[in-house]
Amino acid sequence: MSFFSDERSSELRELFFESATELLQSLNENGLELEKRPGDEEIIRQVRRTVHTLKGDSAACGYQELSDLAHQLEDLLTPEIASSSNGTLADVVLIAADTFSSMLSAYRGNLQPPSGEELRLQILALTSKPSKATPYKLQARFAWNEYEQMVIQDAAGKGETVYNIAFGIDQNCPMRGAAMQLIRNVLQDCGRLLAIEPDHITLAANLDVVEAAIATGYDAQWIRKKCKIPAVISEVLVERLAGPAESSDDVLDIVQHVTAELHTENEPAIRAEEVITVTPETSSNGHSSQAAAAPSAESAGSSFSNVPETVLRVDADRIDAVLNLVGELIIGKSMLHQSINEFDKRFPKDALKGRFADAMAFQARIINDLQKSVMKIRMVPVEQLFRRFPRVVRDVAKSCNKEVALVMNGQDTDLDKSILDMLAEPLAHLVRNAVDHGIESPAERISAGKPAQGTVKLDSYHHGNQIVVEVSDDGRGIDKNKLINKAIECNVITAADVPNMSENQVLELVFHPGLSTAAQVTNISGRGVGMDVVRTVLNRLKGTISIKTAMGKGATFYLKVPLTLAIIKALLFRVTDRIYAVPLASVMEITRATEHQVHVVDHQDIVQMRDEVLTLIHLNRLINQHTKAKRFFVVVIQLADRKYGLVVDQLIGEEELVIKALDDHLVSTDLVSGASILGDGTVVLILNIPNVIGRFGRTLKMVGATA
Amino acid sequence: MDQFPLIVRKDRKPIRYLVVDDSVFARKNVAKMVESFGGEIVGEAGDGCTAITEYDRTTPDMVLMDITMPQMEGIEAAERIVRAHPDARIVMVSSVGYQENIVAALQKGARHFVQKPVKAEILYEVIKYVMGDDAVIAAAAVQGVNP
Numbered sequence: 097m098s099f100f101s102d103e104r105s106s107e108l109r110e111l112f113f114e115s116a117t118e119l120l121q122s123l124n125e126n127g128l129e130l131e132k133r134p135g136d137e138e139i140i141r142q143v144r145r146t147v148h149t150l151k152g153d154s155a156a157c158g159y160q161e162l163s164d165l166a167h168q169l170e171d172l173l174t175p176e177i178a179s180s181s182n183g184t185l186a187d188v189v190l191i192a193a194d195t196f197s198s199m200l201s202a203y204r205g206n207l208q209p210p211s212g213e214e215l216r217l218q219i220l221a222l223t224s225k226p227s228k229a230t231p232y233k234l235q236a237r238f239a240w241n242e243y244e245q246m247v248i249q250d251a252a253g254k255g256e257t258v259y260n261i262a263f264g265i266d267q268n269c270p271m272r273g274a275a276m277q278l279i280r281n282v283l284q285d286c287g288r289l290l291a292i293e294p295d296h297i298t299l300a301a302n303l304d305v306v307e308a309a310i311a312t313g314y315d316a317q318w319i320r321k322k323c324k325i326p327a328v329i330s331e332v333l334v335e336r337l338a339g340p341a342e343s344s345d346d347v348l349d350i351v352q353h354v355t356a357e358l359h360t361e362n363e364p365a366i367r368a369e370e371v372i373t374v375t376p377e378t379s380s381n382g383h384s385s386q387a388a389a390a391p392s393a394e395s396a397g398s399s400f401s402n403v404p405e406t407v408l409r410v411d412a413d414r415i416d417a418v419l420n421l422v423g424e425l426i427i428g429k430s431m432l433h434q435s436i437n438e439f440d441k442r443f444p445k446d447a448l449k450g451r452f453a454d455a456m457a458f459q460a461r462i463i464n465d466l467q468k469s470v471m472k473i474r475m476v477p478v479e480q481l482f483r484r485f486p487r488v489v490r491d492v493a494k495s496c497n498k499e500v501a502l503v504m505n506g507q508d509t510d511l512d513k514s515i516l517d518m519l520a521e522p523l524a525h526l527v528r529n530a531v532d533h534g535i536e537s538p539a540e541r542i543s544a545g546k547p548a549q550g551t552v553k554l555d556s557y558h559h560g561n562q563i564v565v566e567v568s569d570d571g572r573g574i575d576k577n578k579l580i581n582k583a584i585e586c587n588v589i590t591a592a593d594v595p596n597m598s599e600n601q602v603l604e605l606v607f608h609p610g611l612s613t614a615a616q617v618t619n620i621s622g623r624g625v626g627m628d629v630v631r632t633v634l635n636r637l638k639g640t641i642s643i644k645t646a647m648g649k650g651a652t653f654y655l656k657v658p659l660t661l662a663i664i665k666a667l668l669f670r671v672t673d674r675i676y677a678v679p680l681a682s683v684m685e686i687t688r689a690t691e692h693q694v695h696v697v698d699h700q701d702i703v704q705m706r707d708e709v710l711t712l713i714h715l716n717r718l719i720n721q722h723t724k725a726k727r728f729f730v731v732v733i734q735l736a737d738r739k740y741g742l743v744v745d746q747l748i749g750e751e752e753l754v755i756k757a758l759d760d761h762l763v764s765t766d767l768v769s770g771a772s773i774l775g776d777g778t779v780v781l782i783l784n785i786p787n788v789i790g791r792f793g794r795t796l797k798m799v800g801a802t803a
Numbered sequence: 804m805d806q807f808p809l810i811v812r813k814d815r816k817p818i819r820y821l822v823v824d825d826s827v828f829a830r831k832n833v834a835k836m837v838e839s840f841g842g843e844i845v846g847e848a849g850d851g852c853t854a855i856t857e858y859d860r861t862t863p864d865m866v867l868m869d870i871t872m873p874q875m876e877g878i879e880a881a882e883r884i885v886r887a888h889p890d891a892r893i894v895m896v897s898s899v900g901y902q903e904n905i906v907a908a909l910q911k912g913a914r915h916f917v918q919k920p921v922k923a924e925i926l927y928e929v930i931k932y933v934m935g936d937d938a939v940i941a942a943a944a945v946q947g948v949n950p
Contacts, residue, residue: 274905274916281909326928327917 244291252338264331287312423754430775479507534571568652809841851875885912
């Protein structure tokens with residue numbers, strides 16, 4: 097049952113899932129913090145705030161089960177329970193994060209959510225211990241978000257009087273949604289509504305507290321009277337937040353609990369019980385009074401002093417649309433460029449030439465800046481990716497009884513959001529692997545002369561036009577012999593191949609589907625995503641993965657990905673009558689070779705370049721042409737740790753290409769990763785180098801087949 | 804029925820009510836309650852259209868309006884009345900199942916809501932709240948105030 101129209105509710109749903117994911121992330125982080133410092137009140141308050149928000153949001157979206165569970169958890173999050181729980185509260189928080197997460201994905205797929213019975217039991221176990229029935233008491237948090245704080249501060253800055261108001265909804269009121277609306281109406285009568293929590297009408301029955309901030313010309317007394325809405329509100333808390341100094345009474349901070357006179361049949365007749373706390377005011381400044389208000393207002397108050405950041409949430413599609421237009425503009429630029437070149441040739445003496453050149457240069461610079469700015473919008477720090485790993489490492493380490501510390505560096509390296517998202521799964525796999533397979537058990541480590549605690553490192557940095565993400569561990573390293581044996585066992589290679597294989601080729605076996613060096617498949621590694629999937633993802637990203645390992649010292653995986661997927665610098669060349677491109681980042685150098693420099697080894701054409709041997713790839717065989725030129729160009733490209741030479745007929749030059757995906761069924765080959773349009777309208781195919789080499793180069797598969 | 808201190812207008816005259824409900828029984832029930840508070844029923848209506856004409860005719864101090872009615876629903880009637888008379892005090896009367904309608908009515912300008920079956924003590928408090936400063940509590944059942 098949703099109050100909103102379909103379109104609006106699906107938009108809200110998206111927003112909900114997005115923010116819920118963030119909430120779960122901070123729940124995870126706080127859970128880990130709490131594990132380290134059980135009983136830290138600030139952390140508990142944070143967790144509580146998070147759970148509270150999740151509760152409100154999910155109720156608003158009609159996800160009753162999640163909302164109920166969150167509600168139960170919220171009640172648990174008090175310093176008292178935390179101190180009496182001996183640290184198990186952190187576990188419950190982490191379990192909750194998992195449970196919520198699985199519920200969320202169920203909701204997302206419109207499935208019946210899991211019952212969360214385990215969490216419920218855990219919560220029960222903790223709540224039953226301190227069996228003191230706490231009387232219902234209105235607890236206000238007033239945890240306004242950045243935007244709301246900004247609005248409040250703005251009003252306070254204009255000299256308006258701002259009040260925080262909390263409404264305790266009458267437990268007998270069955271229509272919480274209507275109550276909520278009534279509260280809004282009343283608040284609007286009282287003054288200007290600055291913030292309200294929950295901020296949309298929820299029809300959920302478990303709404304207990306509504307918090308709001310208003311700017312008003314009325315005094316607290318009047319507001320209190322107005323807010324004591326009969327049959328709906330049982331308790332009101334009015335707190336002066338900011339405003340010009342008034343009469344001496346008002347400068348004092350007044351916190352007042354008002355119990356409505358209604359529904360007194362169950363309770364002893366309490367008439368408007370007033371608790372007045374008087375805090376001595378140190379300065380007449382309105383802001384300091386809010387800091388001294390209630391402890392709950394403290395956290396909100398401290399962030400008040402910061403100038404609020406202006407963060408904009410924009411749909412990624414819109415940015416993509418802008419980026420697409422920029423791409424078209426770049427094509428336009430090269431069209432213009434070409435026309436002007438032609439003009440130059442035709443009228444070499446024309447005075448207009450210089451002006452064209454100036455205008456072109458200016459336009460090029462602007463387009464360049466424009467492109468960079470748009471790209472920057474898409475960039476997000478790698479931290480967004482890394483932040484989930486402390487939890488992953490903790491869980492895996494715990495389940496296999498290892499001690500593992502996670503060290504992260506380079507979190508602020510920026511990466512294209514879409515690449516970042518695609519990297520998440522492979523990286524998680526590598527991290528899990530590092531802990532599960534890489535790091536030894538404490539006993540094993542000590543006997544090997546290493547500290548009992550293993551270390552997994554995550555690092556990321558720029559490397560030319562690429563980003564490198566490193567996953568390393570100081571564990572046992574990859575056992576090459578074991579790998580080879582296993583590969584022979586699985587018929588991936590034959591024993592005869594082994595002497596011919598380089599170290600890198602051996603390590604490459606790790607990515608072969610169906611190979612695992614782990615003696616047994618645990619529930620952590622050996623699930624769905626294998627190393628071959630890791631490599632597939634990287635190939636799709638036009639990235640590479642390489643490994644370094646030393647027995648007993650650990651292993652490092654280097655994931656190299658391009659900064660962005662949308663626009664690349666590419667080298668254009670011609671093979672027979674077609675133009676192709678390869679990403680410039682993978683081109684090491686360009687050399688020339690003659691026919692007699694080519695040797696044939698193992699059915700492969702090779703050429704010697706300085707002290708290296710290059711495997712040649714005849715691109716003209718892609719289109720089934722076998723003409724052989726006497727002299728030809730060789731584009732040296734690097735894939736992982738190996739170098740290959742692409743034989744091309746003619747070099748055209750480097751150009752910035754806007755990649756257009758070829759995702760329709762027009763092209764059914766994995767040899768090209770996209771296409772682009774040049775200034776003169778020519779279509780260029782961008783080669784997918786790993787696949788081209790896989791098909792035509794000397795690969796392990798072919799070694800296995802030919803030997 | 805419990806006895807409540809009479810609640811009357813500032814000018815000491817009885818509060819004038821318009822009761823709107825398609826059920827005669829419900830109308831009479833509510834009427835009896837407000838009369839026991841010292842109010843006066845100046846009009847009754849069984850549907851939204853009549854409610855609007857009755858409002859224009861009687862200009863009551865307060866309207867007690869059912870949500871589900873034939874001809875015109877309570878929400879629309881409330882909305883039209885409030886549009887024509889922004890000061891109109893309309894209290895929606897409905898059962899729990901119509902919460903969304905109540906929310907809508909509140910957005911359209913209704914002042915409060917009371918849940919069916921109506922409890923006298925709640926209706927009393929709601930009337931007192933909605934009348935606000937325009938009503939006073941007559942200390943005791945004063946003889947002079949007769950419906």
